[in-house]
Amino acid sequence: MAKRTIHYRCEQCGKLHMAQVYEGVDVAKEPQFRSRVMDASIFDFACPDCGYVNGIIYPFVYHDPDRRFLIRLIDQTVTGDPFTSLFDTEEETDAAIKGVVEDMKQRYRFRAVRTPNDLMEKIAIFEAGYDDRVIELMKIFLLSSRNDSSILHLYFAPTDDGPVFLMEIEAGFTGSIPLEETLYDSIAAKTQEAMNPADTEIDSLWASKFFDRMN
Ligand SMILES: [Zn+2]
Secondary structure (H helix, E strand, O other), X not given: OOEEEEEEXXXXXXXXXXXXXXXXXXXOOOOHHHHHHHOOHHHEEXXXXXXXXXXXXXXXXXXXXXXXXXXXXOOOOOXXXXXXXXXXXXXXXXXXXXXXXXXXXXXXEEEEEOOHHHXXXXXXXXXXXXXXXXXXXXXXXHHHHHOOOOOOEEEEEOOOOOOEEEEEEOOEEEEEEEOOHHHHHHHHHHHHHHOOOOOOOOOHHHHHHHHHHHO
């Protein structure tokens, strides 16, 4: 795996440091990196001077070829979807290339996320065999039916008792809502037709725009 040098300033002592980071992982080749992504330790840097552990977000690619998904963690400076050019085949005159891109869209899920938490959630969703688009639509449905404005966000999480949505409020995480398969299936069935396989930044904003389009 290719490595890159990044610079960061320690949040505690203020000193500037350099670190080597991986540009991405292929978990079929190096499965040991999966847990380092899932506990976010791949984004932790202990300051050589004061020992403080800094959480540094840097651009990163997570590739799971067995489950056929590729997720790019992009930093806040990137505006827009990094896969757009990949799927922008409207002007494409070369039929052979267009065919490859169309084939890739069918076979692979390409996703862009902006935080390590969102990266972990996507991996958990895909590993559990769910469609992240249906999951995001479900969240909007659950939030609007609860009508509780103290809930800031719902996070998909697998548990021993089945998948749930963790509820995040101002003070942190509080309780969970079980994922109802019947609701999942009914949202999936109603929305499948209207899904655009070229959409790769799937989050709450995408989900609200999707509902607006449908209504
Ligand atoms: Zn330090």
